[in-house]
Amino acid sequence: MIPTPQSLEYGPELGALRLLDAALDMSIRTLAAKYPQLDDPAEREWTVPPPEASAALAAVVAGLADTLRCAVLHYISAVEGEHDDPAL
Numbered sequence: 001m002i003p004t005p006q007s008l009e010y011g012p013e014l015g016a017l018r019l020l021d022a023a024l025d026m027s028i029r030t031l032a033a034k035y036p037q038l039d040d041p042a043e044r045e046w047t048v049p050p051p052e053a054s055a056a057l058a059a060v061v062a063g064l065a066d067t068l069r070c071a072v073l074h075y076i077s078a079v080e081g082e083h084d085d086p087a088l
Contacts, residue, residue, distance in 0.1 A: 011079040017072050023066040024072075031058045038062045 003014045010073050032039040 004073075007080065007083075010083045014076055014079060017076055021072050021076075023071055024069045028062050028065050028069075031062050034058065041066060 003018055005007075005010075008015055029037070035055050038059060
């Protein structure tokens with residue numbers, strides 16, 4: 001979702017965070033295209049890496065990207081939720 005000018009007014013960092021979320025999502029999808037086992041989030045555990053070195057690193061990147069995306073989306077929800085409160 002592209003931030004509106006109004007949402008950027010109370011949360012100017014949201015534009016960059018939405019862009020980061022999209023970039024992380026695309027990174028995960030392209031890694032999963034090359035390494036289909038990464039399409040399943042349970043297979044992104046870097047504690048049990050695939051046999052190829054690049055596949056192991058892809059699992060690490062995808063796992064960390066998932067974690068960062070989760071944090072970014074929670075932050076965005078919190079900021080947007082603070083401004084939806086009619087008591088503000």
